[in-house]
Amino acid sequence: MSAREQEFVEYVQSGGQVEATDWMPDDYRRLLIKFIEMHGNSELMGVLPEREWILRAPTLQRKLALTAKVQDEAGHSQLIYRVVEDLGKPREECLEDLISGKSKFHNVFHYPTFTWGDVGVIAWLVDAAAIISQKALLKCSYAPYARIMKKICWEESFHILHGRDVVLTMMLGTDEQRELVQEALNRWWGPLMQFHGNPIPSGDDPMFHWRIKSQGNDEARQQFLDGYVPQIWELGLTVPDPELRKDEETGRWHFSEPDWAELKHVVTGHGPKTQERLELRRISREETEWVRKIVLAKAA
Amino acid sequence: MTERARALLEYADDELILGWRDSEWTGVAPFLEEDVAFSSISQNEVGHARALYEIAARELGTTADELAFDRKPDEYRSAPLVEFRRMDWAATIARHVLYEAADEIRVEALKDSGDEEVAGLAAKMDREEAYHRIHAQMWEERLRGEPRFQAALDELWPAAVAVLPEELRPELAARTGRDLPSNSLLLAHERGSHAEEWPALWEEMTEVRRSVPGAAW
Amino acid sequence: MIYEVFRQERKGQAFAHAGSLEAPNDEFAEEYAREFYGRRQESEALWVxxxxxxxxxxxxxxxxxxxxxxxxxxxxxxxxxxxRDRAGTSPS
Known part of the structure:
Protein backbone atom coordinates (compact mmCIF):
# COMPACT_ATOMS: atom_id res chain seq x y z
CA MET A 1 0.00 0.00 0.00
CA SER A 2 1.43 3.40 -0.95
CA ALA A 3 1.96 6.02 1.71
CA ARG A 4 -0.75 8.10 0.10
CA GLU A 5 -3.20 5.22 0.30
CA GLN A 6 -2.21 4.50 3.89
CA GLU A 7 -2.89 8.09 4.76
CA PHE A 8 -6.27 7.90 3.03
CA VAL A 9 -7.26 4.79 5.00
CA GLU A 10 -6.32 6.45 8.27
CA TYR A 11 -8.23 9.53 7.24
CA VAL A 12 -11.52 7.71 6.51
CA GLN A 13 -11.13 5.39 9.49
CA SER A 14 -10.89 8.39 11.78
CA GLY A 15 -14.19 9.70 10.42
CA GLY A 16 -12.87 11.80 7.55
CA GLN A 17 -15.06 12.35 4.51
CA VAL A 18 -14.17 12.48 0.84
CA GLU A 19 -15.56 14.69 -1.94
CA ALA A 20 -15.96 13.76 -5.61
CA THR A 21 -13.04 15.92 -6.67
CA ASP A 22 -10.62 14.56 -4.05
CA TRP A 23 -7.98 11.98 -4.85
CA MET A 24 -9.03 8.47 -3.81
CA PRO A 25 -7.51 5.00 -4.19
CA ASP A 26 -8.78 2.96 -7.14
CA ASP A 27 -9.97 0.20 -4.82
CA TYR A 28 -12.06 2.66 -2.88
CA ARG A 29 -13.59 4.11 -6.04
CA ARG A 30 -14.34 0.66 -7.42
CA LEU A 31 -16.03 -0.51 -4.22
CA LEU A 32 -18.00 2.72 -3.94
CA ILE A 33 -19.30 2.39 -7.47
CA LYS A 34 -20.30 -1.23 -6.95
CA PHE A 35 -22.04 -0.54 -3.65
CA ILE A 36 -23.81 2.68 -4.63
CA GLU A 37 -24.79 1.32 -8.04
CA MET A 38 -26.47 -1.67 -6.36
CA HIS A 39 -28.37 0.77 -4.17
CA GLY A 40 -29.51 2.72 -7.25
CA ASN A 41 -30.51 -0.53 -8.99
CA SER A 42 -32.51 -1.56 -5.94
CA GLU A 43 -34.47 1.68 -5.83
CA LEU A 44 -35.20 1.35 -9.51
CA MET A 45 -36.20 -2.31 -9.33
CA GLY A 46 -38.19 -1.58 -6.17
CA VAL A 47 -40.50 0.46 -8.36
CA LEU A 48 -41.73 -2.58 -10.26
CA PRO A 49 -43.47 -4.72 -7.62
CA GLU A 50 -45.33 -1.69 -6.29
CA ARG A 51 -46.25 0.06 -9.52
CA GLU A 52 -48.45 -2.93 -10.36
CA TRP A 53 -50.66 -1.86 -7.44
CA ILE A 54 -51.05 1.80 -8.33
CA LEU A 55 -53.92 0.88 -10.62
CA ARG A 56 -55.49 -1.39 -8.03
CA ALA A 57 -55.16 0.79 -4.91
CA PRO A 58 -58.56 0.64 -3.22
CA THR A 59 -59.13 4.31 -2.24
CA LEU A 60 -58.14 7.64 -3.73
CA GLN A 61 -55.90 8.47 -0.78
CA ARG A 62 -54.10 5.12 -1.05
CA LYS A 63 -53.72 5.52 -4.77
CA LEU A 64 -52.13 8.94 -4.26
CA ALA A 65 -49.86 7.77 -1.46
CA LEU A 66 -48.68 4.73 -3.37
CA THR A 67 -48.04 6.76 -6.52
CA ALA A 68 -46.02 9.21 -4.43
CA LYS A 69 -44.06 6.36 -2.86
CA VAL A 70 -43.16 4.79 -6.18
CA GLN A 71 -42.32 8.25 -7.47
CA ASP A 72 -39.93 8.74 -4.54
CA GLU A 73 -38.19 5.49 -5.41
CA ALA A 74 -37.67 6.49 -9.02
CA GLY A 75 -36.40 9.80 -7.65
CA HIS A 76 -33.99 8.05 -5.30
CA SER A 77 -32.52 6.02 -8.11
CA GLN A 78 -31.93 9.27 -10.01
CA LEU A 79 -30.14 10.80 -7.00
CA ILE A 80 -28.05 7.70 -6.46
CA TYR A 81 -27.09 7.11 -10.10
CA ARG A 82 -25.94 10.75 -10.25
CA VAL A 83 -23.49 10.00 -7.44
CA VAL A 84 -22.28 6.95 -9.36
CA GLU A 85 -21.89 9.04 -12.51
CA ASP A 86 -19.65 11.52 -10.73
CA LEU A 87 -17.51 8.58 -9.65
CA GLY A 88 -17.04 7.69 -13.29
CA LYS A 89 -19.79 5.28 -14.36
CA PRO A 90 -22.55 6.76 -16.56
CA ARG A 91 -26.19 6.01 -15.76
CA GLU A 92 -26.76 4.39 -19.14
CA GLU A 93 -23.97 1.95 -18.41
CA CYS A 94 -25.47 1.17 -14.99
CA LEU A 95 -28.82 0.44 -16.66
CA GLU A 96 -27.16 -1.78 -19.26
CA ASP A 97 -25.33 -3.75 -16.58
CA LEU A 98 -28.53 -4.09 -14.58
CA ILE A 99 -30.48 -5.48 -17.50
CA SER A 100 -27.72 -7.85 -18.59
CA GLY A 101 -27.49 -9.22 -15.05
CA LYS A 102 -23.92 -8.00 -14.58
CA SER A 103 -24.83 -5.91 -11.55
CA LYS A 104 -27.15 -6.82 -8.70
CA PHE A 105 -30.11 -5.47 -6.78
CA HIS A 106 -31.55 -6.18 -3.35
CA ASN A 107 -33.12 -9.58 -2.64
CA VAL A 108 -36.57 -8.26 -1.67
CA PHE A 109 -37.22 -6.88 -5.14
CA HIS A 110 -36.93 -10.30 -6.77
CA TYR A 111 -40.20 -11.54 -5.23
CA PRO A 112 -43.79 -11.32 -6.45
CA THR A 113 -46.66 -9.45 -4.81
CA PHE A 114 -50.01 -11.19 -4.57
CA THR A 115 -52.38 -9.03 -2.54
CA TRP A 116 -52.92 -5.58 -1.08
CA GLY A 117 -51.50 -7.10 2.11
CA ASP A 118 -48.12 -7.34 0.36
CA VAL A 119 -48.34 -3.64 -0.47
CA GLY A 120 -48.79 -2.78 3.20
CA VAL A 121 -46.10 -5.13 4.47
CA ILE A 122 -43.58 -3.96 1.86
CA ALA A 123 -44.15 -0.28 2.61
CA TRP A 124 -43.99 -0.87 6.33
CA LEU A 125 -41.34 -3.54 6.90
CA VAL A 126 -39.22 -3.62 3.76
CA ASP A 127 -38.89 0.13 3.93
CA ALA A 128 -38.16 -0.12 7.65
CA ALA A 129 -35.35 -2.59 6.97
CA ALA A 130 -34.03 -0.33 4.22
CA ILE A 131 -34.11 2.81 6.33
CA ILE A 132 -31.93 1.11 8.96
CA SER A 133 -29.18 0.50 6.40
CA GLN A 134 -29.66 3.93 4.90
CA LYS A 135 -29.50 5.76 8.21
CA ALA A 136 -26.16 4.07 8.87
CA LEU A 137 -24.96 5.45 5.53
CA LEU A 138 -25.44 9.03 6.76
CA LYS A 139 -21.91 8.53 8.13
CA CYS A 140 -20.49 7.12 4.89
CA SER A 141 -16.93 8.27 4.18
CA TYR A 142 -18.03 9.37 0.72
CA ALA A 143 -19.70 12.71 1.41
CA PRO A 144 -21.86 13.17 -1.73
CA TYR A 145 -23.51 9.82 -1.00
CA ALA A 146 -23.94 10.59 2.69
CA ARG A 147 -25.58 13.91 1.84
CA ILE A 148 -28.26 12.51 -0.47
CA MET A 149 -29.00 9.85 2.13
CA LYS A 150 -30.51 12.60 4.27
CA LYS A 151 -33.22 13.29 1.71
CA ILE A 152 -33.71 9.59 1.02
CA CYS A 153 -34.19 8.70 4.70
CA TRP A 154 -36.57 11.59 5.14
CA GLU A 155 -38.74 10.42 2.25
CA GLU A 156 -38.61 6.77 3.31
CA SER A 157 -40.03 7.73 6.67
CA PHE A 158 -43.32 8.66 4.94
CA HIS A 159 -43.37 5.31 3.21
CA ILE A 160 -43.22 3.56 6.55
CA LEU A 161 -46.11 5.69 7.81
CA HIS A 162 -48.11 4.86 4.72
CA GLY A 163 -47.32 1.15 5.11
CA ARG A 164 -48.16 1.08 8.77
CA ASP A 165 -51.42 2.87 8.08
CA VAL A 166 -52.34 0.35 5.39
CA VAL A 167 -51.55 -2.54 7.74
CA LEU A 168 -53.37 -1.00 10.72
CA THR A 169 -56.46 -0.30 8.65
CA MET A 170 -56.57 -3.89 7.43
CA MET A 171 -55.98 -5.24 10.93
CA LEU A 172 -59.03 -3.27 12.04
CA GLY A 173 -61.07 -4.73 9.18
CA THR A 174 -62.64 -8.07 8.41
CA ASP A 175 -61.07 -11.44 9.22
CA GLU A 176 -60.33 -11.78 5.54
CA GLN A 177 -58.36 -8.53 5.52
CA ARG A 178 -56.43 -9.53 8.66
CA GLU A 179 -55.60 -12.81 7.00
CA LEU A 180 -54.18 -10.93 3.99
CA VAL A 181 -51.74 -9.15 6.30
CA GLN A 182 -50.70 -12.34 8.10
CA GLU A 183 -50.15 -14.16 4.81
CA ALA A 184 -48.07 -11.30 3.47
CA LEU A 185 -45.98 -11.25 6.65
CA ASN A 186 -45.40 -15.00 6.28
CA ARG A 187 -44.24 -14.47 2.71
CA TRP A 188 -41.92 -11.55 3.46
CA TRP A 189 -40.36 -12.68 6.73
CA GLY A 190 -37.71 -14.89 5.14
CA PRO A 191 -36.53 -12.27 2.65
CA LEU A 192 -36.64 -9.63 5.42
CA MET A 193 -34.35 -11.68 7.62
CA GLN A 194 -31.94 -12.09 4.72
CA PHE A 195 -32.17 -8.41 3.78
CA HIS A 196 -29.18 -7.12 5.74
CA GLY A 197 -26.90 -9.87 4.47
CA ASN A 198 -24.69 -12.56 5.95
CA PRO A 199 -23.15 -11.73 9.30
CA ILE A 200 -19.63 -10.87 8.08
CA PRO A 201 -17.25 -9.89 10.90
CA SER A 202 -16.59 -6.20 10.33
CA GLY A 203 -12.81 -6.78 10.32
CA ASP A 204 -13.21 -8.86 7.14
CA ASP A 205 -15.58 -6.49 5.41
CA PRO A 206 -13.88 -4.19 2.89
CA MET A 207 -16.92 -1.89 3.06
CA PHE A 208 -16.16 -1.38 6.72
CA HIS A 209 -12.42 -1.01 6.09
CA TRP A 210 -13.07 2.03 3.88
CA ARG A 211 -15.91 3.23 6.12
CA ILE A 212 -18.34 3.07 3.23
CA LYS A 213 -20.47 1.25 5.75
CA SER A 214 -20.10 1.75 9.46
CA GLN A 215 -22.67 -0.79 10.57
CA GLY A 216 -22.30 -4.58 10.57
CA ASN A 217 -24.95 -6.69 8.84
CA ASP A 218 -25.95 -8.47 12.01
CA GLU A 219 -26.14 -5.22 13.93
CA ALA A 220 -28.59 -3.87 11.33
CA ARG A 221 -30.72 -7.02 11.62
CA GLN A 222 -30.80 -6.77 15.42
CA GLN A 223 -31.85 -3.15 15.15
CA PHE A 224 -34.65 -4.10 12.77
CA LEU A 225 -35.92 -6.85 15.08
CA ASP A 226 -35.70 -4.59 18.09
CA GLY A 227 -37.66 -1.83 16.41
CA TYR A 228 -40.30 -3.81 14.58
CA VAL A 229 -41.02 -7.19 16.18
CA PRO A 230 -42.83 -5.55 19.12
CA GLN A 231 -44.84 -3.47 16.62
CA ILE A 232 -45.77 -6.62 14.73
CA TRP A 233 -46.73 -8.53 17.85
CA GLU A 234 -48.88 -5.81 19.33
CA LEU A 235 -51.21 -6.03 16.34
CA GLY A 236 -51.87 -9.69 17.04
CA LEU A 237 -49.75 -10.84 14.11
CA THR A 238 -47.53 -13.89 14.34
CA VAL A 239 -43.95 -13.88 13.14
CA PRO A 240 -43.39 -17.16 11.29
CA ASP A 241 -40.27 -18.18 13.22
CA PRO A 242 -40.70 -20.38 16.31
CA GLU A 243 -37.14 -19.55 17.42
CA LEU A 244 -37.71 -15.82 17.54
CA ARG A 245 -37.28 -14.34 21.00
CA LYS A 246 -35.36 -11.63 22.72
CA ASP A 247 -32.76 -12.57 25.31
CA GLU A 248 -33.52 -9.98 27.96
CA GLU A 249 -30.07 -10.39 29.53
CA THR A 250 -28.01 -9.72 26.44
CA GLY A 251 -30.66 -7.64 24.72
CA ARG A 252 -30.09 -9.65 21.56
CA TRP A 253 -32.64 -11.44 19.42
CA HIS A 254 -32.46 -15.15 18.70
CA PHE A 255 -33.91 -16.38 15.44
CA SER A 256 -33.69 -19.29 13.03
CA GLU A 257 -30.70 -19.01 10.75
CA PRO A 258 -31.83 -17.11 7.65
CA ASP A 259 -31.60 -19.08 4.43
CA TRP A 260 -28.32 -17.77 3.04
CA ALA A 261 -28.39 -20.17 0.12
CA GLU A 262 -31.72 -18.70 -0.96
CA LEU A 263 -30.31 -15.17 -0.63
CA LYS A 264 -27.36 -16.02 -2.84
CA HIS A 265 -29.52 -17.82 -5.36
CA VAL A 266 -31.99 -14.94 -5.55
CA VAL A 267 -29.56 -12.03 -5.88
CA THR A 268 -27.54 -13.81 -8.53
CA GLY A 269 -30.52 -13.60 -10.83
CA HIS A 270 -32.62 -16.61 -9.89
CA GLY A 271 -35.43 -15.04 -7.87
CA PRO A 272 -39.03 -15.87 -8.78
CA LYS A 273 -39.48 -12.53 -10.54
CA THR A 274 -35.90 -11.60 -11.47
CA GLN A 275 -35.98 -12.39 -15.16
CA GLU A 276 -39.50 -11.11 -15.77
CA ARG A 277 -38.70 -7.75 -14.16
CA LEU A 278 -35.39 -7.37 -15.95
CA GLU A 279 -37.20 -8.18 -19.17
CA LEU A 280 -39.74 -5.44 -18.47
CA ARG A 281 -36.84 -3.02 -17.91
CA ARG A 282 -35.23 -4.14 -21.13
CA ILE A 283 -38.41 -3.73 -23.17
CA SER A 284 -39.29 -0.35 -21.71
CA ARG A 285 -35.75 0.86 -22.39
CA GLU A 286 -35.93 -0.35 -25.94
CA GLU A 287 -39.31 1.28 -26.51
CA THR A 288 -38.16 4.66 -25.25
CA GLU A 289 -34.71 4.62 -26.80
CA TRP A 290 -35.81 6.93 -29.64
CA VAL A 291 -36.98 9.55 -27.14
CA ARG A 292 -33.60 9.66 -25.42
CA LYS A 293 -31.87 9.96 -28.79
CA ILE A 294 -33.97 12.94 -29.84
CA VAL A 295 -33.71 14.74 -26.54
CA LEU A 296 -29.97 14.20 -26.21
CA ALA A 297 -29.34 15.17 -29.86
CA LYS A 298 -31.17 18.45 -29.30
CA ALA A 299 -29.33 19.08 -26.06
CA ALA A 300 -25.94 18.58 -27.74
CA MET B 1 -79.13 13.48 -11.20
CA THR B 2 -78.86 17.24 -11.71
CA GLU B 3 -77.03 18.71 -14.68
CA ARG B 4 -74.48 20.06 -12.20
CA ALA B 5 -73.70 16.65 -10.73
CA ARG B 6 -73.48 15.11 -14.17
CA ALA B 7 -71.00 17.76 -15.34
CA LEU B 8 -68.91 17.33 -12.19
CA LEU B 9 -68.78 13.58 -12.66
CA GLU B 10 -67.75 13.91 -16.29
CA TYR B 11 -64.89 16.15 -15.36
CA ALA B 12 -63.88 14.07 -12.34
CA ASP B 13 -63.95 10.85 -14.34
CA ASP B 14 -61.69 12.39 -17.00
CA GLU B 15 -59.16 13.54 -14.42
CA LEU B 16 -59.24 10.27 -12.51
CA ILE B 17 -58.80 8.02 -15.51
CA LEU B 18 -56.14 10.21 -17.07
CA GLY B 19 -54.31 10.30 -13.74
CA TRP B 20 -54.52 6.53 -13.73
CA ARG B 21 -53.17 6.25 -17.23
CA ASP B 22 -50.36 8.73 -16.62
CA SER B 23 -49.32 6.83 -13.52
CA GLU B 24 -48.65 3.83 -15.75
CA TRP B 25 -45.44 5.61 -16.74
CA THR B 26 -44.12 5.63 -13.18
CA GLY B 27 -40.92 3.64 -13.30
CA VAL B 28 -40.77 3.07 -17.05
CA ALA B 29 -40.61 6.54 -18.64
CA PRO B 30 -37.80 7.44 -21.08
CA PHE B 31 -35.90 9.28 -18.34
CA LEU B 32 -35.95 8.84 -14.56
CA GLU B 33 -36.58 12.57 -14.37
CA GLU B 34 -39.74 12.04 -16.41
CA ASP B 35 -40.91 9.21 -14.14
CA VAL B 36 -40.92 11.74 -11.36
CA ALA B 37 -42.41 14.61 -13.38
CA PHE B 38 -45.18 12.55 -14.94
CA SER B 39 -46.01 11.03 -11.60
CA SER B 40 -46.64 14.47 -10.11
CA ILE B 41 -48.94 15.32 -12.98
CA SER B 42 -50.81 12.10 -12.39
CA GLN B 43 -51.11 12.85 -8.68
CA ASN B 44 -52.47 16.32 -9.45
CA GLU B 45 -55.09 14.88 -11.79
CA VAL B 46 -56.25 12.35 -9.22
CA GLY B 47 -56.29 15.11 -6.60
CA HIS B 48 -58.51 17.19 -8.88
CA ALA B 49 -60.78 14.23 -9.47
CA ARG B 50 -61.15 13.74 -5.74
CA ALA B 51 -62.05 17.41 -5.15
CA LEU B 52 -64.63 17.30 -7.95
CA TYR B 53 -66.11 14.04 -6.67
CA GLU B 54 -66.37 15.55 -3.20
CA ILE B 55 -68.60 18.35 -4.45
CA ALA B 56 -70.73 15.92 -6.42
CA ALA B 57 -70.82 13.49 -3.49
CA ARG B 58 -72.33 16.12 -1.18
CA GLU B 59 -75.11 16.64 -3.66
CA LEU B 60 -75.63 12.92 -4.25
CA GLY B 61 -75.32 11.86 -0.62
CA THR B 62 -72.30 9.61 -1.12
CA THR B 63 -68.48 9.83 -0.89
CA ALA B 64 -65.68 10.60 -3.32
CA ASP B 65 -64.30 7.06 -3.01
CA GLU B 66 -67.68 5.49 -3.72
CA LEU B 67 -68.05 7.63 -6.82
CA ALA B 68 -64.52 6.82 -7.96
CA PHE B 69 -64.68 3.07 -7.36
CA ASP B 70 -68.13 1.71 -6.80
CA ARG B 71 -70.05 2.63 -9.91
CA LYS B 72 -70.70 0.14 -12.69
CA PRO B 73 -68.52 0.43 -15.78
CA ASP B 74 -71.26 1.98 -17.89
CA GLU B 75 -71.98 4.62 -15.25
CA TYR B 76 -68.62 6.30 -15.75
CA ARG B 77 -68.77 9.37 -17.95
CA SER B 78 -65.09 9.61 -18.92
CA ALA B 79 -64.17 10.61 -22.45
CA PRO B 80 -62.57 7.78 -24.46
CA LEU B 81 -59.42 9.91 -24.97
CA VAL B 82 -58.33 9.43 -21.37
CA GLU B 83 -59.03 5.71 -21.36
CA PHE B 84 -56.46 4.51 -23.86
CA ARG B 85 -53.94 2.24 -22.17
CA ARG B 86 -50.33 3.31 -21.89
CA MET B 87 -49.38 4.17 -25.41
CA ASP B 88 -45.94 4.86 -26.76
CA TRP B 89 -44.31 8.10 -25.61
CA ALA B 90 -45.24 9.97 -28.80
CA ALA B 91 -48.94 9.22 -28.35
CA THR B 92 -48.75 9.84 -24.61
CA ILE B 93 -47.34 13.31 -25.20
CA ALA B 94 -49.84 13.92 -28.00
CA ARG B 95 -52.70 13.07 -25.64
CA HIS B 96 -51.09 15.20 -22.92
CA VAL B 97 -50.81 18.21 -25.26
CA LEU B 98 -54.34 17.86 -26.63
CA TYR B 99 -55.96 17.15 -23.28
CA GLU B 100 -54.27 20.11 -21.60
CA ALA B 101 -55.40 22.37 -24.44
CA ALA B 102 -58.99 21.17 -24.10
CA ASP B 103 -58.83 21.24 -20.34
CA GLU B 104 -57.64 24.84 -20.29
CA ILE B 105 -60.79 25.86 -22.15
CA ARG B 106 -63.01 23.78 -19.89
CA VAL B 107 -61.46 25.12 -16.70
CA GLU B 108 -61.73 28.73 -17.93
CA ALA B 109 -65.43 28.20 -18.56
CA LEU B 110 -65.89 26.80 -15.05
CA LYS B 111 -64.00 29.70 -13.48
CA ASP B 112 -66.49 32.05 -15.13
CA SER B 113 -69.51 30.01 -14.18
CA GLY B 114 -71.93 31.37 -11.64
CA ASP B 115 -71.41 28.35 -9.39
CA GLU B 116 -69.18 29.76 -6.69
CA GLU B 117 -68.06 26.45 -5.24
CA VAL B 118 -67.15 24.99 -8.60
CA ALA B 119 -65.54 28.21 -9.83
CA GLY B 120 -63.38 28.35 -6.71
CA LEU B 121 -62.16 24.81 -7.24
CA ALA B 122 -61.59 25.45 -10.94
CA ALA B 123 -59.33 28.38 -10.09
CA LYS B 124 -57.26 26.16 -7.80
CA MET B 125 -57.06 23.41 -10.37
CA ASP B 126 -56.03 25.87 -13.04
CA ARG B 127 -53.05 27.03 -10.99
CA GLU B 128 -51.80 23.44 -10.95
CA GLU B 129 -52.74 22.76 -14.55
CA ALA B 130 -50.57 25.70 -15.58
CA TYR B 131 -47.55 23.53 -14.79
CA HIS B 132 -48.95 20.64 -16.77
CA ARG B 133 -49.29 22.94 -19.75
CA ILE B 134 -45.67 24.05 -19.42
CA HIS B 135 -44.62 20.40 -19.29
CA ALA B 136 -46.76 19.55 -22.33
CA GLN B 137 -45.36 22.47 -24.31
CA MET B 138 -41.76 21.54 -23.50
CA TRP B 139 -42.32 18.08 -24.85
CA GLU B 140 -44.30 19.30 -27.83
CA GLU B 141 -41.32 21.43 -28.83
CA ARG B 142 -38.94 18.51 -28.40
CA LEU B 143 -41.02 16.12 -30.47
CA ARG B 144 -42.38 18.53 -33.07
CA GLY B 145 -40.22 17.21 -35.89
CA GLU B 146 -41.06 13.57 -35.23
CA PRO B 147 -43.46 12.07 -37.77
CA ARG B 148 -44.81 9.60 -35.21
CA PHE B 149 -45.70 12.47 -32.87
CA GLN B 150 -47.50 14.36 -35.64
CA ALA B 151 -49.33 11.18 -36.62
CA ALA B 152 -50.43 10.63 -33.01
CA LEU B 153 -51.74 14.22 -32.81
CA ASP B 154 -53.79 13.68 -35.98
CA GLU B 155 -55.09 10.36 -34.78
CA LEU B 156 -56.11 11.58 -31.32
CA TRP B 157 -57.56 14.90 -32.45
CA PRO B 158 -61.20 13.75 -32.81
CA ALA B 159 -61.11 12.11 -29.38
CA ALA B 160 -59.64 15.31 -27.90
CA VAL B 161 -62.43 17.41 -29.40
CA ALA B 162 -64.97 15.06 -27.84
CA VAL B 163 -63.64 15.89 -24.36
CA LEU B 164 -65.40 19.27 -24.58
CA PRO B 165 -69.10 20.07 -24.80
CA GLU B 166 -70.15 21.21 -28.26
CA GLU B 167 -70.17 24.92 -27.52
CA LEU B 168 -66.48 24.93 -26.50
CA ARG B 169 -65.17 22.92 -29.44
CA PRO B 170 -64.66 25.77 -31.93
CA GLU B 171 -62.39 27.47 -29.40
CA LEU B 172 -60.18 24.37 -29.21
CA ALA B 173 -59.99 24.20 -33.00
CA ALA B 174 -59.03 27.88 -33.13
CA ARG B 175 -56.33 27.57 -30.47
CA THR B 176 -54.74 24.49 -31.95
CA GLY B 177 -55.10 25.64 -35.56
CA ARG B 178 -56.96 22.49 -36.54
CA ASP B 179 -60.28 21.85 -38.27
CA LEU B 180 -63.17 20.37 -36.33
CA PRO B 181 -63.72 16.74 -37.34
CA SER B 182 -66.98 15.73 -38.97
CA ASN B 183 -69.77 14.50 -36.74
CA SER B 184 -69.46 10.98 -38.06
CA LEU B 185 -65.78 10.96 -37.11
CA LEU B 186 -66.59 12.30 -33.66
CA LEU B 187 -69.32 9.81 -32.97
CA ALA B 188 -67.08 6.97 -31.83
CA HIS B 189 -65.30 9.26 -29.34
CA GLU B 190 -68.24 10.95 -27.68
CA ARG B 191 -68.89 10.56 -23.98
CA GLY B 192 -71.12 7.63 -23.21
CA SER B 193 -69.09 5.39 -25.47
CA HIS B 194 -65.89 3.96 -24.05
CA ALA B 195 -62.54 2.88 -25.39
CA GLU B 196 -62.02 -0.82 -26.02
CA GLU B 197 -59.73 -1.15 -23.02
CA TRP B 198 -62.17 0.43 -20.60
CA PRO B 199 -63.69 -2.78 -19.14
CA ALA B 200 -60.22 -4.15 -18.38
CA LEU B 201 -59.19 -0.91 -16.68
CA TRP B 202 -62.35 -0.87 -14.59
CA GLU B 203 -61.76 -4.50 -13.55
CA GLU B 204 -58.25 -3.70 -12.46
CA MET B 205 -58.93 -0.46 -10.64
CA THR B 206 -61.78 -1.90 -8.61
CA GLU B 207 -60.25 -5.33 -8.02
CA VAL B 208 -58.99 -4.90 -4.46
CA ARG B 209 -62.01 -2.91 -3.45
CA ARG B 210 -64.46 -5.48 -4.76
CA SER B 211 -62.56 -8.33 -3.06
CA VAL B 212 -63.98 -7.40 0.36
CA PRO B 213 -67.11 -5.34 -0.32
CA GLY B 214 -67.79 -2.51 2.10
CA ALA B 215 -64.44 -2.87 3.89
CA ALA B 216 -62.25 0.05 4.91
CA TRP B 217 -58.82 0.07 3.27
CA MET C 1 -20.65 40.66 -13.20
CA ILE C 2 -22.13 39.43 -9.97
CA TYR C 3 -20.99 36.08 -8.62
CA GLU C 4 -22.65 34.03 -5.91
CA VAL C 5 -20.28 32.30 -3.51
CA PHE C 6 -21.06 29.02 -1.78
CA ARG C 7 -18.75 27.73 0.91
CA GLN C 8 -18.14 24.43 2.56
CA GLU C 9 -17.12 24.90 6.13
CA ARG C 10 -15.89 21.41 6.86
CA LYS C 11 -15.20 18.33 4.77
CA GLY C 12 -18.35 16.34 4.18
CA GLN C 13 -20.70 19.24 4.77
CA ALA C 14 -22.98 20.64 2.09
CA PHE C 15 -21.99 23.87 0.39
CA ALA C 16 -24.09 26.76 1.66
CA HIS C 17 -24.59 30.21 0.26
CA ALA C 18 -22.15 32.65 1.83
CA GLY C 19 -22.66 35.88 -0.09
CA SER C 20 -21.97 37.50 -3.43
CA LEU C 21 -19.28 39.64 -4.98
CA GLU C 22 -18.70 41.69 -8.09
CA ALA C 23 -15.83 40.95 -10.44
CA PRO C 24 -14.96 41.71 -14.07
CA ASN C 25 -14.52 38.02 -15.01
CA ASP C 26 -14.25 34.46 -13.67
CA GLU C 27 -10.57 34.78 -12.82
CA PHE C 28 -11.03 37.89 -10.74
CA ALA C 29 -14.10 36.33 -9.12
CA GLU C 30 -12.07 33.33 -7.98
CA GLU C 31 -9.35 35.52 -6.61
CA TYR C 32 -11.80 37.75 -4.74
CA ALA C 33 -13.77 34.79 -3.40
CA ARG C 34 -10.53 33.36 -2.01
CA GLU C 35 -9.92 36.67 -0.27
CA PHE C 36 -13.39 37.20 1.07
CA TYR C 37 -14.22 33.69 2.21
CA GLY C 38 -10.91 31.91 2.64
CA ARG C 39 -8.31 34.20 4.02
CA ARG C 40 -8.80 33.00 7.60
CA GLN C 41 -8.80 29.37 6.52
CA GLU C 42 -12.47 29.35 7.41
CA SER C 43 -13.54 27.37 4.33
CA GLU C 44 -12.74 23.92 3.10
CA ALA C 45 -13.81 24.79 -0.44
CA LEU C 46 -15.77 27.42 -2.37
CA TRP C 47 -18.10 27.32 -5.37
CA VAL C 48 -18.10 30.54 -7.36
CA ARG C 84 -54.05 -3.09 20.33
CA ASP C 85 -57.42 -3.37 22.03
CA ARG C 86 -58.54 -5.85 19.44
CA ALA C 87 -55.34 -7.89 19.81
CA GLY C 88 -55.51 -7.65 23.61
CA THR C 89 -52.04 -6.10 23.74
CA SER C 90 -52.92 -2.66 25.10
CA PRO C 91 -50.44 -1.54 27.74
CA SER C 92 -52.32 -1.74 31.04
Missing part, protein backbone atom coordinates in the same frame (compact mmCIF):
# COMPACT_ATOMS: atom_id res chain seq x y z
CA UNK C 49 -21.06 30.80 -9.70
CA UNK C 50 -22.12 33.67 -12.01
CA UNK C 51 -25.48 34.91 -10.75
CA UNK C 52 -26.89 34.57 -14.25
CA UNK C 53 -26.21 30.83 -14.05
CA UNK C 54 -28.40 30.47 -10.98
CA UNK C 55 -32.02 29.57 -11.69
CA UNK C 56 -34.22 30.34 -8.77
CA UNK C 57 -37.50 28.49 -8.32
CA UNK C 58 -39.80 29.51 -5.52
CA UNK C 59 -43.24 28.38 -6.59
CA UNK C 60 -44.30 24.98 -5.34
CA UNK C 61 -47.95 24.67 -6.07
CA UNK C 62 -50.20 22.56 -3.88
CA UNK C 63 -53.65 24.01 -4.17
CA UNK C 64 -55.56 21.09 -2.69
CA UNK C 65 -53.50 20.48 0.43
CA UNK C 66 -52.19 17.05 -0.51
CA UNK C 67 -51.17 15.48 2.76
CA UNK C 68 -50.37 11.89 1.82
CA UNK C 69 -46.66 12.57 1.54
CA UNK C 70 -46.44 14.48 4.77
CA UNK C 71 -46.54 13.36 8.39
CA UNK C 72 -49.89 15.03 9.00
CA UNK C 73 -51.45 12.80 6.35
CA UNK C 74 -51.39 9.90 8.79
CA UNK C 75 -53.02 9.74 12.19
CA UNK C 76 -51.99 6.35 13.45
CA UNK C 77 -52.65 6.96 17.12
CA UNK C 78 -56.34 6.15 17.20
CA UNK C 79 -56.00 3.18 14.87
CA UNK C 80 -53.08 1.82 16.85
CA UNK C 81 -55.05 1.96 20.08
CA UNK C 82 -57.98 0.20 18.47
CA UNK C 83 -55.71 -2.46 16.96
Missing amino acids: VPRTAVHEIDDFVDELGRNYHRVDGYSLKVKLKEA
